[in-house]
Amino acid sequence: MIFLVLFLVLLGIFLKISDSSLNLWFWSRVSRRTEADHYRGKVVWIVGASSGIGEDIALRLSRFSSLLILSARRTELLETVAKKCRDANSSCQVKILPLDMVDFPNLERKTREADEIFGRKVDIVVLNAGRSQRAEWTDIDPSVDAECFQINAIGPTQVARTILKNRGLHPTGDKLDNLQFIVISSVAGLLPAILSPSYAAAKAALMQYFRLLALEMGEKGVKVSIICPSHVYAPNMLKSAFTSSPGTEHGEVISAPRAAQMAPERAAELISLAAVNEIYECVIASTPSVLASIYFFANFPGVFARIINIIGAQRLRKIRSAHE
Template identity: 30%
Template structure:
């Protein structure tokens, strides 16, 4: 009887491991994110009625954040440089939610104009009286080889993605320290964990954000109700390619390529809100193979570099031939 029970337990354990492996192969988030989605706090319970300030809200992840937050009843301040696009986003938010006009504040903001950040923060506080969540989403990506890229491009990337983000954070954090509570959510990237060709400046800015916010978190131990949350998405369907930095500041990419192979923006935002509701310190949100490479980068970085080097060659070949750089090794969507 004991041998039979042992064999059954072994088979059951093996079957469970196989199921877990199959689930992980189809995963689009790290283990803590998926667990939080299954058993954790729900965004609609945790964020309803909260004042959430989203930067970069005129397109992509920021725009979708505005839509999903409005549906669950969060009060919104939405910012970007293009005020007309923000008005478009606000109009749709009002159509799909029960929010009133006064519960969505459109606030034009240029992250590179650091002298304006204190006034912008005061405008949100004057309108709502508080800021519960700041979502640092504003920024631009890059598509250019380092050897071809002017140094002023790298300066512009750091000014926008890094310095602009921490400048705004500083003003909002002062308010959160006074209240002794709040959440600062920063949309970083899996490129803030590892590296990739054609994006050396972008990767540098995201590594800088990771280092900064991981350090800031340790400085806030006297404020346990203030959460520092880093979101690291992989490739996501958006118009980000149309607005990337290239080798020259005045040059853009005309063709954004096929986006169907990338993670849908809606899913990325769903997991971002799950991470926010559950105060996850860092969340990896990506389809395979990026998710697998993130794990490999943590535990076997030399092997991960070898794999990324092979993938990177194809990425550069695609770029030079006018194909979307991520197309060849992102999982196809059905």
């Protein structure tokens, strides 16, 4: 009983002081690996770099004189991010490679361009592109499910698959490569996320794709770090979010950070540290309730479901809206 009480006290203290899961919290403090050593001189390709977390990851990595490739569909936004990176560190080299992840026929050409743009192969690929959702479960048109999966799960997976094929890497082959994928998923892939059925399912699928990639290709030198952020401040995150109907967007602009939202700069730092320490999978969240819910749901899903039913779906909708 004493040990149980002590464990619960220590767990409570950890949840209060931490903004990440235990593995990242621990290794970011005891590891001797540094961001400068990990990124210096490496080619880093950030897919989904035009805004939000992707932009802040680019700015974070620009400190370490990385050779950055920035990709997204909107070239004008990428130009703005590239300028910010160069202003932050004049020695940082930045190239822009426009990319539509779901334009599958052109992915082979685009991934080859990425491997040639600096005259050497990409060392690290950050797969950050995605699109959120606000919709009721029963209202969603099947075409929305399909498009959401294309953007949030199949697109990033196909980018990685195409890179591996271009390099002749295969689980049963002899070829080795020192390649790292940093996959930005979401806590929605770990917890039932009310008002985001298609998005949550797609993020769960994304995680399974890359869990299997890590399993099958780890001995070939391919490393995978899956990071699941909770609420991170991004003004336009909900503006382009899927709804229940095809061709429509949620439209909400978040004018100021809300209490439960992590600063994007801090999110980028934690994502970077997870990659540096080659964390297989981790969560970042500024609120203790999210971290506690993930641990609890993973071990006691039935009890968690009963608690959620007691809280009630209507109240959860209000809570989520207040957080985001």
